[in-house]
Amino acid sequence: MSLTFFTPGPAQLYPTFEKHLQTFVSEQLGSISHRSQQYRDLHKFTVQQVRTLLNVPETHQVLFLGSASEAWERILFSCVELESFHLVNGSFSKKFHDYSQGLCKYAHLQEKPMGEGFSASEVIVPEYAELIATTHNETSSGVQMPVSEIHKLKQKYPDKFIAVDIVSSAPYPELDFNLIDTAFFSVQKAFGLPAGLGVWIVNEKCLQKAEYIRNQYSIGAHNDLPTLWKNALNNETPATPNVMGIYLLGKVAEDFNRIGVKAMRKETEQKADLIYKFIESTSGFSPFVTEKKYRSQTVVVANTEAPSADIIKAIKEKGMVIGSGYGKYKASQLRIANFPATSLEQIQSLLHALKAL
Amino acid sequence: MSLTFFTPGPAQLYPTFEKHLQTFVSEQLGSISHRSQQYRDLHKFTVQQVRTLLNVPETHQVLFLGSASEAWERILFSCVELESFHLVNGSFSKKFHDYSQGLCKYAHLQEKPMGEGFSASEVIVPEYAELIATTHNETSSGVQMPVSEIHKLKQKYPDKFIAVDIVSSAPYPELDFNLIDTAFFSVQKAFGLPAGLGVWIVNEKCLQKAEYIRNQYSIGAHNDLPTLWKNALNNETPATPNVMGIYLLGKVAEDFNRIGVKAMRKETEQKADLIYKFIESTSGFSPFVTEKKYRSQTVVVANTEAPSADIIKAIKEKGMVIGSGYGKYKASQLRIANFPATSLEQIQSLLHALKAL
Known part of the structure; x- marks a missing residue:
């Protein structure tokens, strides 16, 4: 049954998944070189479809990781020299906070019980926190932070970076990427695809901060932001990526764009x-x-x-x-x-x- | 054509790939929870097939990452507090070295031109280097380091960790995991599967070293070894893994084991x-x-x-x-x-x- x-x-996998998978197989896309024009065209197509779907401007790159959890680490490496700040009201927002501690950053938090949400007006971000980590949709508790509140929070603290976890909600939230420095999602939620790919949307300011931090601290070695960004300009990734995942994401995002x-x-x-x-x-x-x-x-x-x-x-x-x-x-x-x-x-x-x- | x-x-994808992919789709394995018994059984099966194929003893865990490149970073985080040592004779062995620098470790190297190989007798490892990084098969130059030389090198320096890059050769090299602390590969090479999964084989000594290092330095936050290991004991992964990749690896490894x-x-x-x-x-x-x-x-x-x-x-x-x-x-x-x-x-x-x- x-x-x-x-x-x-x-x-649930998206209804068009099987059709796209069949094309992937029949066109032998599992064997193509990740340094070939054929791959670069595929990569570019997916990035364009994601840009259209989520209205991502050219100031931001669309990058591919192994999972959305990896994005937590890469954002912290790139945007936080010393101190981060986290709105925590469930297991996944808590993990973002814990990753910051794992990287030996000072991780401030404002916490609410599971089931409760945050409005911008009640949030107090410590002076030295460089990044505000928000979770649009807490998968553990079913709480969302309304997009309008996320935007207000950035307007309240325009000099701090803001990161938005849209793992289990994209493409639903209509984020204004003129305000949002970075956001990330994975494909096994609302895109209806098998797990194994994280998508990281990130702006030039984060890149500049990463380049600044690395003069003094490690910003990681695998999928570090400057290397990811440089490769993305050529529609490539630093390591061999999940080509199948990237292809399927592009095709499903195209289907979404057709619907609107x-x-x-x-x-x-x-x-x-x-x-x-x-x-x-x-x-x-x-x-x-x-x-x-x-x-x-x-x-x-x-x-x-x-x-x-x-x-x-x-x-x-x-x-x-x-x-x-x-x-x-x-x-x-x-x-x-x-x-x-x-x-x-x-x-x-x-x-x-x-x-x- | x-x-x-x-x-x-x-x-080239392995001839049985399409059949296994079809089963994955028809059994709806792309939708199962990564915290379900069904997933744990799938995970366990793949680990067992890899253990059988590569003769991996119970002292070592078989862990899943987004790519083999990620393994470079995780090995360095886990086994190197301050200094690593790298045999470099091509682009991939060089990248392992560069990752160490990227993590602000002191990365020693002994270098040869592309096309030349290393014997154990000519290798001099600096006194304070904690890890010897070797590459069994340099994909860039077509040079292998014979397994016997890798084993001799460990016997020459028994107190140092030894890591073996078997990315583009596994399951060909017959490593003796009583000597080898850690090794890693990816599935898009000799296993004939689509890219997007790295496999990290690692022993308890590496785990103990990681637990020691984290008292003083970061060992990373995403897929850090103690968390990966703890999850692996329950046939799970810390984040949602590439379930399709893990399933296909298990089935192809089973096919390999049938052949022997x-x-x-x-x-x-x-x-x-x-x-x-x-x-x-x-x-x-x-x-x-x-x-x-x-x-x-x-x-x-x-x-x-x-x-x-x-x-x-x-x-x-x-x-x-x-x-x-x-x-x-x-x-x-x-x-x-x-x-x-x-x-x-x-x-x-x-x-x-x-x-x-």
């Missing part, structure tokens, strides 16, 4: 609205995130009265897979991904099945 | 022998590596009298792709990969076509 995945990543990112964002909101209405109005379920403005549009977290494992099991018997809660909420919550790969009709089927339990 | 790739990586690594090594030598005999005896060609004991069995480099680009073009018209020389030898050399994905018959066809030029 073929399953439909509503899990927050790895997730505005229409996709609207559909995401319509589907999210259905899910939230269901968990608000159905006994046995309630939304974990109480303040509506902080509710994620791409990963919905629901408290359950029954053990969530029982619900997951019953739903799986109907051919659908939903995620458990994260960490200490594993047994008492569900996480339902709302990515482009699952249609309005599939969401309706899921809610119908949950209703019938 | 379907091409046959004799390029040194990305390379001894038979595979013998076939590699037979095919290499054919290629070397051809370039030694055919006018217009000569082997770049003059000393036979240093000639790579997996990447054969030939000097050409005619511009190598002309030969590459003519051969491509016959449906075969061979590599150009590396760096300054781009125009005057050919690099011919001799990986398991290309059969004896295919090698014969290539040599026949080269003869007929």
Whole structure:
């Protein structure tokens, strides 16, 4: 039986994935040299599609890494000489903070319990912090930081770098890259592709800072920003990249662009609205995130009265897979991904099945 | 027209690749959680097949990274507090050295021109160097360091760590992991898979050293050895890994194990022998590596009298792709990969076509 995945990543694969994979195989793209014109054309195509989709200006490069977690490290190496600042309200924002400590930086944090969100007005960034690390979508708790609040935060601290984790939400958030220095995502979430590729969007100011820092401290040796940037100008990567992942991302981003990112964002909101209405109005379920403005549009977290494992099991018997809660909420919550790969009709089927339990 | 790739990586895909890819897709493995038992079973299977293939004892872990280049960085972070030592005779051994400098370590080197190899007896390792970095197969020059010389070098300096780059030769070299502390490879070479996965084999001594170093210096934050190791004990990875790459590696390694690594090594030598005999005896060609004991069995480099680009073009018209020389030898050399994905018959066809030029 073929399953439909509503899990927050790895997730349901996008409907066109198999077709693009078949082309990759039949055109023998797994064998081409990563120093050939054929590769450079493929690389350039993907970068262009991502630029169009996320409205990334020429001041920023689109770079490829092994995972989004690698981006945490590379951003900290590149933008932080001594001190970083982190908004922490879940496991992934906490890991970004922990990476800074792992690199022997001083990592400040402002913390809230899981399920709560941040507004720009309440954030106080310490004077010497060089980077503000934000998480647009906390995959662990289903909290989003509204894009308007992220933009306001940068306007409040225009001299500090701002990084935005859009791992489990891109291309939903409409970031203004005139304000955002760097952002990153991975392909196994809303792009509906197999895991193994991280995408790092980063501006020239970060490059300049990295070049400054390396006069005194290490900025890493593998995929360091100046080397990645130099290679990107030639549509290449320093090491042999995940060519398959880059190809598939380009083709799926092209599919997204054909639909139009505005229409996709609207559909995401319509589907999210259905899910939230269901968990608000159905006994046995309630939304974990109480303040509506902080509710994620791409990963919905629901408290359950029954053990969530029982619900997951019953739903799986109907051919659908939903995620458990994260960490200490594993047994008492569900996480339902709302990515482009699952249609309005599939969401309706899921809610119908949950209703019938 | 379907091409046959004799390029040194990305390379010809292994004949069973498509079948395994199809299974990956039909079993929806691109959507499974990397924290599920299904993933852990998949991970464990691949590790077991790699252990069997390369005779890796339980003292060593088999870890997954984004690329083999990443392994350079992680080895240096983990095993070198202050000083490393590098045998350099080509571009990739040089990059390992440069990574050490990039991490602000003191990187000693003993250098030879491209095309020349190292014997253990001539190597002098500085007293304070903590790690000896060797390259079994220099993909840029077609020079191998015989396994016996690598083993002798460790026996000469038993208290130092030894790392072996087997990127473009594994599973050919029969390393004795009782002597070798760490080794690494990537899957787009002799395993005949799409790029995007590095494999890092590393022992407990390296782990202990990393745990010691991190009391004083950063050992990196992403894929740091203690975190990778801890996750590996549970058949997991710290971040979402390239599940497709790990699955395909396990299946191809299983295919290799069915044939038997001894038979595979013998076939590699037979095919290499054919290629070397051809370039030694055919006018217009000569082997770049003059000393036979240093000639790579997996990447054969030939000097050409005619511009190598002309030969590459003519051969491509016959449906075969061979590599150009590396760096300054781009125009005057050919690099011919001799990986398991290309059969004896295919090698014969290539040599026949080269003869007929």
